[in-house]
Amino acid sequence: MSEQPLNPTTAPAPHSGATADEAPPTEAPGTGSVAEAPTADASAVRASATGSTAADVPADEAATLRAASFERARRLRQEPRFPGGPAADPAGSHHERRIRSFQPRRSRVTTGQQEALERLWPRWGLDIDGRRVLDLDQLFDGLPVVLEIGFGMGEATAQMAADDPGTGILAVDVHTPGQGNLLGLADKAGSTNVRVANGDAVILLREMLAPASLDGLRVYFPDPWPKARHHKRRLIQPEFLDLVAPVLKPGAIVHCATDWEPYAEQMLEVLTAHPCFENTAADGGYAPRPAFRPLTRFEGQGLDKGHVVQDLLFARV
Numbered sequence: 001m002s003e004q005p006l007n008p009t010t011a012p013a014p015h016s017g018a019t020a021d022e023a024p025p026t027e028a029p030g031t032g033s034v035a036e037a038p039t040a041d042a043s044a045v046r047a048s049a050t051g052s053t054a055a056d057v058p059a060d061e062a063a064t065l066r067a068a069s070f071e072r073a074r075r076l077r078q079e080p081r082f083p084g085g086p087a088a089d090p091a092g093s094h095h096e097r098r099i100r101s102f103q104p105r106r107s108r109v110t111t112g113q114q115e116a117l118e119r120l121w122p123r124w125g126l127d128i129d130g131r132r133v134l135d136l137d138q139l140f141d142g143l144p145v146v147l148e149i150g151f152g153m154g155e156a157t158a159q160m161a162a163d164d165p166g167t168g169i170l171a172v173d174v175h176t177p178g179q180g181n182l183l184g185l186a187d188k189a190g191s192t193n194v195r196v197a198n199g200d201a202v203i204l205l206r207e208m209l210a211p212a213s214l215d216g217l218r219v220y221f222p223d224p225w226p227k228a229r230h231h232k233r234r235l236i237q238p239e240f241l242d243l244v245a246p247v248l249k250p251g252a253i254v255h256c257a258t259d260w261e262p263y264a265e266q267m268l269e270v271l272t273a274h275p276c277f278e279n280t281a282a283d284g285g286y287a288p289r290p291a292f293r294p295l296t297r298f299e300g301q302g303l304d305k306g307h308v309v310q311d312l313l314f315a316r317v
């Protein structure tokens with residue numbers, strides 16, 4: 001069974017079956033840790049393998065297995081983790097046989113993040129369900145809009161929103177704790193120019209953005225996927241740029257940054273080769289970090305390891 005490329009331009013093939021490593025992991029209840037969900041009959045299967053009966057499985061272990069099974073079923077129904085909050089896999093994209101740029105994970109959400117999600121998601125959040133084209137004018141009250149893919153915990157995004165209230169930021173990530181964190185930070189700063197989108201940015205670009213609707217794209221420190229066998233998961237690839245180009249206005253800036261030198265080289269190569277983009281750096285190389293881009297959390301970790309950070313700014317022609 002061959003995997004589809006990262007950014008297929010074809011419509012999703014629902015229920016075509018996910019590969020094992022793309023099946024959504026779930027959290028073992030009460031532990032805050034990430035674990036593969038066992039099937040409903042896991043205890044029975046294990047019991048039969050050990051020659052015991054399901055009734056011999058300790059009660060607390062059986063309860064944990066049952067809870068994990070319920071959790072898996074909940075995710076398959078795409079129900080939110082919190083009342084009125086972001087949906088689990090809103091586009092049902094784990095049914096698409098497609099290489100993803102992120103590893104599905106379910107990390108612990110702090111009380112503050114949960115509070116922010118419950119209180120602020122209905123007002124400032126949106127699920128990437130792949131079922132509608134967004135009216136960005138309406139969503140951002142007529143502001144010019146930049147898309148930021150992969151905001152992580154959102155500190156830099158909140159800072160940029162506060163520094164530039166005249167620009168709307170459509171901030172996308174799959175990471176629930178980060179979504180709560182960004183909502184909380186933007187709320188604390190009194191910013192009204194951030195919308196937090198939950199889900200895979202590829203589906204947003206492919207199905208939910210109108211042509212020439214964005215004034216810019218920011219991709220700061222995307223997962224570097226350093227192993228050769230994972231390079232296909234890197235976001236910045238020719239097919240990704242094919243999805244990006246039509247939704248950008250002429251002159252819109254694609255701004256990428258990375259601390260992973262081989263990925264920086266890949267970004268420079270594919271952006272330079274793409275006919276819809278032109279390097280703003282006069283020498284055709286990397287650009288100095290613009291003053292508006294704050295240091296990000298991931299960047300800080302890279303700098304601590306002695307990595308060199310590169311910014312790339314390309315204009316949509």
Ligand SMILES: C[S@@+](CC[C@H](N)C(=O)[O-])C[C@H]1O[C@@H](n2cnc3c(N)ncnc32)[C@H](O)[C@@H]1O
Pocket residue numbers: 101102149150151152153172173174175178199200201202220221222223224235296297298299
């Ligand atoms: C390495 S982190 C960088 C976070 C942040 N920009 C920073 O510099 O600290 C990359 C983030 O991109 C997100 N991500 C990767 N692929 C994505 C996709 N296709 N759609 C939405 N988010 C994605 C991941 O969940 C992760 O939070």
